[in-house]
Amino acid sequence: MKTLFNELTEANIGKVLENEPLAKHTTIKIGGPADIYIEPNSTDSLCKAIEIIKDKNVKWTVIGRGSNLLVADKGIEGVVIKLGAGMDDFDLNGEILTVGGGCSVIRLATIISKKGLSGLEFASGIPGSIGGAVYMNAGAHGSDMSNIVVKARILFNDGTIQWLSNEELDFSYRTSILQEKRPGICIEAVLQLKTGEKEDIVAVMQKNKDYRRDTQPWNYPCAGSIFRNPLPNYAGQLVEAAGLKGYQLGGAKISEMHGNFIVNAGGATAQDVLDLIAFVKKTILEKYDIRMETEVEIIGRN
Known part of the structure; x- marks a missing residue:
């Protein structure tokens, strides 16, 4: 090494x-x-x-x-x-945006809104990168990346690089082909935006930001939504209905603001979080006969 x-x-x-x-x-x-x-x-x-x-x-x-x-x-x-600094540039040509996979989603959404371009309002509070957003088909407020991605440049696990179209990315709820069928990472994306009224776009952005601030625990270290919504049910509502908000194992705690968030309440380990995830899955299965699937990516040495 x-x-x-x-x-x-x-x-x-x-x-x-x-x-x-x-x-x-x-x-x-x-x-x-x-x-x-x-x-x-x-x-x-x-x-x-x-x-x-x-x-x-x-x-x-x-x-x-x-x-x-x-x-x-x-x-x-x-x-x-x-993927970060050095791979976070973007180029705007009319309504077509080409952006590096390391670019901050929040930063990009803010800049684009101020130019009177619509399409990224839903992403105004998503604290990830464009590459991760494409990989997970990140979404909120009734929209997601699949609605704006034209194509993406993918680094595959064998080291090859290829452009995939929206159709080839095979987007579905919080999923793309990159997760399992053709594992890879988005290093660049081309997005289709629409011209709109700047004041209206900025207002929607602010509304979405306010909603996240008021309902999600961004004052604690967290990884965003832990579980996929088992539609038509919602993960956070199931956790709350089961009486698990505020439940803590080690340093990992289910947020008291939102049942689908696990926060690092201080000194949490990955094992604390995994134990808490397992406890939630077991509880929801026993109470409601619903199997919860994680949205958070879990990686590393066992």
């Missing part, structure tokens, strides 16, 4: 660190170390890094801004690549 670290450092691809605690890179502030951690400074640097890593036959994992992510306490084996 030391040889790989030295090669990556000498390749001048961006930030390269050893044994980097991933708790520093997740919104729930939980996660053990990455053997090697990289923040590429461009798409070319990303491709160069993948070449070097593949040549050494080392496992690699890509993350975004760390929302909707639970990293195991033992960390992640091999190389962790974070």
